[in-house]
Amino acid sequence: MREDVGGVTTSLHRPTTDSSRSRPVRYDSFEWQEQQPPSNGVPRNAWGRQSRRRSRWHRPYTFALVLLDLLSTLGASWIASTFLEKSRAGLNQSWLFLEGPELFNFFAYIVLPLGWLVILWTNGSYDRRYLGLGSEEFKRVVRASVTVVAAVSLLAFATKADLSRGTVATVSVSALLLILLCRALARQVLHVARRHTGHGAHRMVLVGTLPEALEVYTAVTRSPAAGLIPVAIHLTDGFAAARGIETPVPVYAGRDVLSLVREVGADTIAVCGSASSEPGELRRLAWQLEGTGVDLVVAPQLTDIAGPRVHIRPIEGLPLLHVEEPTLSGPGWLVKNLMDRVAAGLGLLVISPILLFIALGIRMSDPGPVFFRQTRVGHDGRTFRVWKFRTMYVDAEERKATLDELNETDGMLFKMKQDPRIFSFGAKLRATSMDELPQLINVLKGEMSLVGPRPLPADDGDYLGDVRRRLLVRPGMTGLWQVSGRSDLSWDEAVRLDLYYVDNWSLTYDLSILWRTIGVVLKRKGAY
Template sequence: MARHPVHRPEARARWYAPFSVCVDVLAAAVPVAATFMEIDQSHPLRLAVAAALLWPLIGLVSKRYTPVAWGDRGGVRAVMRDWLVLVGALATLCVVCGLDSLPAEAFTALIPTLLLTGVCQKVIHRHLLAARRDARALRHVVVVGEAPTVDAVVGQLAQRTDHEYVIVGACPVGDGEVRSGVPVCVRLPREAPETPEADAVAVLAAADELAADLVFVAPSCHMSGERVRRLSWMLYEQGRSLMVLPGIVDVARRRVRLTSAAGLTLLHIAPPLQRGLHTATKAVLDRLGALVLIVLLSPLLLLLALAVRLGSPGPVLYRQTRVGRNVTPFPMWKFRTMVVGADRLKSGLEAENENDGHMFKMRQDPRVTPVGRVLRRYSLDELPQLFNILFGHMSLVGPRPPLPEEVAKYNGVEMRRLSIKPGLTGLWQVSGRSDLSWRETVALDLRYVDNWSLSGDMNVMARTLRAVLDGQGAY
């Protein structure tokens, strides 16, 4: 059988690994040598060479020079973990080799190593994301599974562009209709074939025809574990990779642990962090952060209050009842951006609602004042909610607090948004704000609720500043 050349994304990024290794060698050797010479530490060059060798070696062992690591948003956390290993390894090396004990100041020499490697990982990650958005550095995938599952996989992957997978064809099991539009290369029988190689021959032919290097398999009642196992044997022999789709969605990788029992491969899904030390720490950081921001932004708050007061008749602050954690109502404060009595005018504008869900949104809402339009564009009207955070009603990061009339329309899935405190900012704000559909908004909120972490909050807050300055999706 003639074989097409297999598409390999790593061939498009051959400079990633050499560049990363060179940065690591220099980031470890130069600061260590310079610092140890400065403090007259014995054998500074030997320690610098040891650091220059150990740091890439640790990266190699931890698989920091792989496409998976470069495409992972959690790469910086991995760099921090590796850096702690480097510190311990150098200290152990000094003891074993009988060198002088290192002063505490000497380890500050390793801080540039951490920073430079972290920046390098970020640069590669951003370059890789840009390449994927331009339809480069992608892996061509053939999906094997029942037709509805194929459609679900195609739809899920189509929602994002930050991954490396593009579905180029499908091998549906049975005669179900594939509605997603991907080419159907060959159909596999519902029942396992008598000859184990039959499935693999058909799938390999499809992969060859489409120059795909990866096969996704979705197990089902007709695609048993044993059938998948037999399919994998021949795929591996022919240099193809196989990935099994467990069917779970929007679960952070840190919550998944692989284990086995009696020959069964098991995925343990850790529960969301909604109680315990992590949530207590979040509550403390929320209130401290809100207090610090109120103090730092107090001049701006006063200027905005004066602008609202002079911009149109009415009070400076607008108080509105919102629904918080566990369906608990609370008073939420904002700088007033609409004319007085705007709530009474809302019913006459329902036909103009541009949101496809329970929220009311209009790009050109006639109730918004001129000053209010500026405040809304840059989310400055939300700043009084820092006091809501200080009083414990809200969090710095979380789903947006809904109105009671919106909550009355929620289904069981949407109610899960209220299982944690609402936030001043969140994934919705850094992902499009009011431009998002209701379905996208709910999906982002549920992703946050299920996969919350302190590091994730830090990431959202950092991205919020850019989203606010950009001003897109705010009206």
């Protein structure tokens, strides 16, 4: 832990600027441009910023997105023109804006692509707050595409143009798919850069008590792709609570926050938990940051609660954070159940030849039953018998007692990377997760779901406290734990992920987990 024993100042007071420091101070992802502040120390306005941060990654990344979006819309117009030529050849009629290819090319390759870019911009699709993480960027792209279709339709109606619905649909769908694909690829490139080089990341100063700051540190560093790098902790309760405690980043106290931000090269201040408990303190900090280009974020004491459940409800100027209850019933839940049953039934029919091949491989590897049936705990604590392909020798349960001290995980599960009870063909099944395929039978019977918490054995003890909450939903073939590390996770981390899924479930989240599962299975991450 690093101590800072500089002069004590009020954390919300702006430090006096040394007029001798006029040259830019450069850091990894941005640079500061320092100017003389006004005599009263109050920023003039957003156009006359006294200490301005110039991003080194956001502008090039945005330029790349604009170029990719432009190429995507041009590609969609080319696809539509190809479709148009084939249609004209067969039906000999005009399909888009008046007669003549010149007018079509003008609208298809100039007006429409530029219109796409303008609408994407006005919908906030290039806002750096939404780039690189989460689904908000893609939602705004979809919203922009709907706006484009509405604008084209309104324009055609107003001008009484001969407009083909097929051509409009082709342009719109093609452009949307190409834009989403290109942005997904650009995001992957950004994530790789953030993981391996640290470029394109935001450097954060955490402000609060040490436990609150460390909790936020743990949360934001779980995913390097998020691009949030805590570089310092500013304690609001002094060093007494931090003495003798090892911290992952330097700890400061009694410092002006803005001067500390400049010193460590940060561009974001995260106010943690109760750091802003004094009335008006957070507001004054926001005033201080006006015109500096430093982002201010607040991390409330509501960990593991997703955005859709959190809403701001202003009452008489007081912004109240409203947290909705988890949605574990209703139409969405019925759709999830129906999707599970249909997908499981179709899946069993499609992969039946693969199941037969695996069954033959197991019988040839080790005489005994093809399937392994074990009692697991399901929805509301009800037990059921899970279906799995057998991957261990028939005497595996008897041999487990001699291997207990070699367990490589904590909690209720027994795991070994080199388990001698697994035969060679079974190891291949585990590495590819194909031993889990028979659980489609459990999904078809309604005992499991495609996505949900991991099903745990019924003989591993009582499920009390926080762990019992995971029984509010049916266990799943895959889940948040599986796409986040599987067997490499600790028991506490696995439980945290399961509870996060229970509290923040949605159909969109299920589809996202299913998509991520494909990549995890192909990489064989944490499978043993």
